[in-house]
Amino acid sequence: xxxxxxxxxxxxxxxxxxxxxxxxxxxxxxxxxxxxxxxxxxxxxxxxxxxxxxxxxxxxxxxxxxxxxxxxxxxxxxxxxxxxxxxxxxxxxxxxxxxx
Numbered sequence: 001x002x003x004x005x006x007x008x009x010x011x012x013x014x015x016x017x018x019x020x021x022x023x024x025x026x027x028x029x030x031x032x033x034x035x036x037x038x039x040x041x042x043x044x045x046x047x048x049x050x051x052x053x054x055x056x057x058x059x060x061x062x063x064x065x066x067x068x069x070x071x072x073x074x075x076x077x078x079x080x081x082x083x084x085x086x087x088x089x090x091x092x093x094x095x096x097x098x099x100x
Contacts (some may be wrong), residue, residue, distance in 0.1 A: 019031055020038045027035045039045070061071030084091075 017026075019027070019035055022035065024035075040048075057071075061067075061074065
């Protein structure tokens with residue numbers, strides 16, 4: 001018989017879930033290399049991961065009753081950061097320096 005006062009469902013649940021089905025935040029550090037190797041890196045698997053991410057973002061920030069500018073702002077901020085990272089090598093040489 002299980003003592004309900006000392007029963008922790010998260011411990012039991014974590015033990016019953018296979019490693020492949022765990023989320024990244026639920027994986028322990030020692031299990032991380034094997035968890036990464038179990039993931040699907042085929043083109044359809046990568047496309048599915050991007051699709052799940054897109055739908056998760058869309059349903060959390062865009063498709064809501066009381067929407068705000070935060071969803072669009074995050075997309076624009078990521079776009080600006082990505083373009084800065086891409087063009088950093090070119091921008092690095094155009095710095096104004098006191099001594100040449």
